[in-house]
Amino acid sequence: MTNFYNQVVLLAVSVGSFNYGYSFGAASTVLGLNSFLEYFDVSLTGSDPSYASSMQGAIVGIFFAGGFFGSFFFAWLSDRIGRKRALDLVGIVAVVAVILSTASVHIGMFLVGRIIQGFAGGGLNVICPMFQSEISVAEHRGRNVGLHGFMFVAGLAVANWLSLAAYFITDPVLQWRLVMGLQALAPIILLALRFWLPESPRWLILNNRDEEAFETLCKLHDNKDDVDHRLAHEERELIHNQLELDARQDTSWKGLFTRPSTRRRMLLGIFLMFLQQSTGQNVLYGFQVNVLASLGLVKWQPLLVVSFYVSWAALLNLVGGMVMDRLGRRTMVLWGLVGSTLATSIHTPLVIIYGGSDNKVGAGAAVAFLFLFITFFAPGIDVTSYVYGAEIFPTYMRARGLSVTIATYFAFAALYVSVSSTAQATIGAYFNILFIGLSAINCVIGYYFLPETKGLSLEAIGMLFGEADEVAHLESRAQGPASRDKSPTEQIRLQAVDSEKQE
Template sequence: MARFLGFRGHRLNVATILLVVFPAYMCFGYNLAVAGGLLTMPSFIKQFPKMDTENNTSKLNSNVQGTVVALFTIGGILGAFSTILVGDLLGRRRVIFLGSGLVIIGALLMSSSYSFGQFIVARLIQGIGTGATTATVPVWQSEISGSSHRGAHVVTEGLFISTGIAASLWIDLGFSFIDTSSVSWRIPLVVQAPLAIFVMIFIFQLPESPRWLLGKGHDQEAREILGILRDVDADSDTVRGEVADIERSLELIGTVNKWDLFSLGEKRNFHRLALGMAGQSFSQLCGINSLTFYATIIFEQRLGLGGTDSRILSAAMTTIQIVGALAAVLTIDRLGRRPLMLTSASGMCISMAILAGTTSTANNQGALIVAVICLFAFNMFYPFGFLGLTFLYSTEVAPPHLRAKISGVSNCFTWLFNFVVVEVTPTGFQTINYRYYIIWAVINFAIVVTVYFLFPETNGRSLEEMDEIFMLSHNIFDSPKVARSLPSSEHLEVGEDGIKS
């Protein structure tokens, strides 16, 4: 069999997206939302009455429901953290393979659960696998993509997450019509396993990160892979130039030690870590999973709609995320990262503010319609700037020798705040009602301000150029100014038509 399934250049990049990134992130999105659509099914409530908030409105049941649903995110924290320790040791492909294996084990255990304890353990295992995978795939993908297409390639992750979320809720809707049987929730919990199996089958048929290989001293293999990725000869000027950039960056940063991640100085490693952590935290602190995880419950219990209507609206609401994610894919390399994040956070802020006002009015049909529109609008704005983009951004601002570690730590914060949001949402709705949305409106406004003043633009920059931007920055406010003023280097890259630009 030809190396990398016989693909080269642009076709090889497309193959990595379709064969690994698509199933991995669709599986991630599916697992984010699938449990939320099952929480009101009679057969699920009968099997796990401790999570019943439909017939039992006690604070204890709300807390138990929030904790069990959020255990997936606790596992995600552990999985992402593990990549800090083993990401550079094992390489990108091995970590993705092992993480996908844990996702499959978790799905099988969860779908076969008859005890509350087994369900909890399965949820945790699945989260560990998902956390390891989602912390590693963006690093791997950004390191094999050229700078001119890196944004569109990596941000497709957001499109696939949206697809997975929508698929989970439509599947939940379909199986809700047989909700007297446990089949109605067991099949939705296992149906994503083939996606993870697909990743395990193909990950070793695709190239390892050339940057990781160079860091490990496998120079010849790295050159061969770069030649195949750029569809040129391994000894061409294009490959030589890219290898020189990587090696120069590695030499500039210096030898790794255990405190590098938290050092500042001229290299500003901690500054770059903080930007990665902030971006990935914002992807959760905007409040998205107070809606995604509990979409069906919001429509059914908060807005007073029927069970079937609630599930239809939940599935349709998350489907609209695909529109926002597709818009991000088409515009990110033209508009840049900052404009997308600023537009997204502003839209989410306005949506949450209006949502708070409309849900404060009881039994008002007009207010109900506006509330539903705002829920849909929020889900369209969110993926435009904070779904796949933050995974990309944390890898772009990171220095090459710390990229896996910074991505791992940043992903830990994604999962940490995911847990916080999912854990507190049932209690938040129960105790402060519509005022809960005001909190998210205020946080989204703070995100707009933070991105504007602190986040440098990374669009069109090679991963090595970002080193120079941070080394010219003297404080946290400098990097956006330096990025605007520093001209982009003229790197030779081969386009799809084979012409150098």
């Protein structure tokens, strides 16, 4: 069971998730403020709409480009100096980015701020779910790591509501600068909380800091019925033995792709984020203001609809995280994919038919199916993909594996968003047909490819990838479903391939 201290640490780390969400959403939401569009001369109704379209695409897309490189850099750094100190550096980089983007006097300066903000966002998107997975008990890991998805979208929601409020500020420059400047609050809070954060016990053991790791495990997993620190002892022993088994393997980058089991893990992580981005969710969100304007919503109305849309998504991310440990990752991803694909398949023709018309019923139906899309996507794919991606890798390759996973997210987000700015200006909603087709294919691939990881320890997940003979785990001497709670005696059993077995 997750104790109070563990819950506090999980919430503190998720401030970084909120930071990522708000910084991602801030630039998209200011595109709905005329003061921002006029200040940088990027209005689609201005004198040069093609330039405006490309700049709007760059404002959204360059964030993802920064995130691609940030995910690799901060994953490497978290292995070198620890999850906690890497998170400190992310916070500092994020504050610098906020200063640049908020003080921007021309579009070039703003774009530099955005790419640095994306660089920090890549680190947050790697470190936060990785940190949360490494300090969670197996039976609650879905709910705990699900905080990343929830707080990420909560940050998006706050950015949208603040942009709506800023719309009514009379000072045009203050409108968008306030929205951008408030990005600094979350990283400053995160830097302040670092004095109460522990280091990941798995990273500590990996770096031969055994006693510190044990003290951390005691604080994270002790409860009133475990006065002898039984769970902490067990988990430390489990991590130790798993690392001993892992040390027998080629742990280089080349080894991660040449060894069949680790290659399968890497491909699964890549597929998860390709699947997530190929639903078109970032395109549907990033350019939603423009789509809603084509459906007849004017002035502050598109901002209001988007704010409710993202708030609904945040709530559903929370629900998804709460039920994930019961329903399972595989089930939720597949149902989320089927439902979101069907919703986009209906939303798209409605936008094509009723976009630019006076038919309020048709426009309302298009908006309704947009909400149906997020109703399936948020709990089924959004929150689940981060949990899945953070837990499928063993300790020695978790940072590197997750960096590839998150880099895939940023790569396809940047690709789809940058292309969509031109596509939306030329073929409009017909571009969504690409996402419908890709999602339909991914449904079939996912059905045969996705394993179920619920309830397994991070070490035991290796059995799903053909490593049953290379997994250290606990085997209770007592019998029955309640034996773990009743029996204080647990035996460590190593299942390792030795030379005699191979013969």
